[in-house]
Each structure stands twice: as structure tokens, then as C-alpha cells.
Amino acid sequence: MDIFLYIIIFIIGTLFGSFFTLAIYRIPLKQDITHKRSYCPNCNHQLSFLDMLPILSYIFLKGKCRYCGQKIRPRYLILEILSGIVFVLFAMSIKLNVFTTNISTLVYFVFGLIYIATLFIIAGIDKENHKIEKSVLLFGYIMQAIYIIYLYIVEKDPNVYRYVIYLIIVLALVLINTFYLRKKTKNSYVVDILLLCIMFLMFTYEAISILTIDFTLLTIAISLIAEKLLSVNKKEEKGEEKKPIPIGFYLCITNIICLIISNYYIFF
Numbered sequence: 001m002d003i004f005l006y007i008i009i010f011i012i013g014t015l016f017g018s019f020f021t022l023a024i025y026r027i028p029l030k031q032d033i034t035h036k037r038s039y040c041p042n043c044n045h046q047l048s049f050l051d052m053l054p055i056l057s058y059i060f061l062k063g064k065c066r067y068c069g070q071k072i073r074p075r076y077l078i079l080e081i082l083s084g085i086v087f088v089l090f091a092m093s094i095k096l097n098v099f100t101t102n103i104s105t106l107v108y109f110v111f112g113l114i115y116i117a118t119l120f121i122i123a124g125i126d127k128e129n130h131k132i133e134k135s136v137l138l139f140g141y142i143m144q145a146i147y148i149i150y151l152y153i154v155e156k157d158p159n160v161y162r163y164v165i166y167l168i169i170v171l172a173l174v175l176i177n178t179f180y181l182r183k184k185t186k187n188s189y190v191v192d193i194l195l196l197c198i199m200f201l202m203f204t205y206e207a208i209s210i211l212t213i214d215f216t217l218l219t220i221a222i223s224l225i226a227e228k229l230l231s232v233n234k235k236e237e238k239g240e241e242k243k244p245i246p247i248g249f250y251l252c253i254t255n256i257i258c259l260i261i262s263n264y265y266i267f268f
């Protein structure tokens with residue numbers, strides 16, 4: 001019975017995955033993500049239902065656009081499969097089960113998936129554009145607020161005060177950023193990273209957030225060392241412009257991994 005549940009969750013994950021590619025491409029361009037139909041970015045032809053099936057369409061169309069023959073980047077396929085796997089791992093981490101799972105775990109599961117989806121989109125946009133998209137961050141905070149209200153009213157969670165403290169810090173950061181920092185510098189990347197970290201604190205609690213930051217710093221350090229070592233061997237690439245490190249991307253991916261691993265221990 002559970003195998004069917006997990007297959008459905010995998011399919012939902014791949015559907016989310018194909019939505020992520022669309023969101024990561026359109027949000028920075030300020031395009032509509034809910035009403036406008038998907039189209040091929042090369043020939044602008046609108047995609048039919050059959051062109052938009054996650055994974056299957058890619059295989060049947062042999063990785064090419066049906067209308068103009070332009071190659072579809074394999075990263076779309078990879079992201080679809082990856083988000084399917086992440087959704088299944090998250091469900092397994094909380095031991096989701098048709099018979100024994102209660103309402104409170106189910107609600108946590110749904111908000112967890114929304115949280116993971118938000119991080120996926122923030123990570124993708126940061127990797128492509130080195131920018132933490134404010135509208136996605138805001139969406140994440142609104143979802144957190146709804147979850148907090150649910151916890152307070154339905155589950156009578158006594159720990160709600162910690163969310164209120166974090167919300168006050170968020171408000172203070174946003175105010176400082178709008179009225180003080182924006183006059184001095186146009187770039188608010190550091191403030192946005194802080195806002196992202198507070199979102200980690202709210203949903204995944206303090207210990208996991210600290211682990212996330214530790215592992216992110218470690219990963220960035222290792223990749224910088226590896227890059228240095230590799231560039232010693234290939235000196236001819238010096239002319240290439242150096243890209244800034246997408247800190248938000250590393251943070252989001254590490255946080256998702258830490259959340260899933262720690263759930264395996266909590267829901268034991």
C-alpha cells in the first residue's frame with residue numbers, strides 16, 4: 001500500500017520539479033508564473049499538455065523541442081528527477097504512512113513540501129542570477145505565518161513565542177534595509193541572506209540551522225580550495241571573469257539535506 005503512496009509523492013515531486021524550472025526562469029524576468037502557458041524559449045511555440053509531462057516528455061521527445069528541434073537542456077530532466085527523489089525522501093523521513101500518520105504529521109508534511117519548494121526556487125534563482133528573489137522570500141514567510149497560526153490555534157503549541165521573536169527580527173531587518181542601508185548601497189544581498197537564515201530558524205529550528213550554516217561554510221571552503229588547486233593546473237583560463245559565490249544556493253540545498261537527515265532521527 002505504501003509503495004503506491006510513495007509513487008504518487010514521486011510524481012507530485014516531478015510535477016513540482018517542472019514548475020521549478022519555469023519559476024526559476026520567469027520570476028527574475030518578472031513574468032507571470034500561474035496563468036501564462038508554458039512555451040519554448042527558443043521558438044516561443046506554446047507547449048501542449050503532452051509536451052509538459054515531467055520526465056516522460058523529455059524521453060519521448062528525445063530531449064528536443066517538438067516544434068523547432070532545439071535541444072532541451074538536460075538540467076530540466078535532472079531537476080525533475082531530483083525533486084521527485086527529495087519529496088520521497090522527505091516523506092520517508094517522517095515515516096508517512098496511509099494507516100498510522102495523524103493529521104498533525106500530515107499538515108507538517110504539506111508545509112514541509114511548500115518550504116522545500118520555496119528553497120528550491122530561491123536556490124535556482126541565486127545560482128543563475130546571484131540574487132535572493134524577494135517575492136519568493138515573502139511567499140515563504142507568508143506560508144510560515146499560516147503554519148504558525150495553525151500551530152497556535154489547532155495544536156496549541158506553547159512554543160509560538162519563538163516565531164514571534166523571529167518575526168520581530170525580520171521586521172527590524174526589513175526596516176533597517178529600506179530606510180538606512182538602501183541609501184548607502186544598492187545591493188541588499190547580505191540582508192537577504194540573513195532573512196533567508198531566519199526562515200531556516202523558523203521552520204527547521206536552531207540546531208539544524210546552525211548545522212546548515214556550518215556545512216555551507218565548509219562546502220564553500222572546500223570548493224574554493226578545489227577551484228584554486230584546479231586553476232594552478234590550467235593557467236590559460238585566467239581571462240575568464242570570476243563569478244560570485246551563490247551563498248543562498250549552497251545554504252538552501254544544505255538546509256534541505258539537514259532537515260531530511262534530522263527528521264530520520266526525530267521521527268524514529
Ligand SMILES: [Zn+2]
Binds near residue numbers: 041
Ligand atoms: Zn521550440
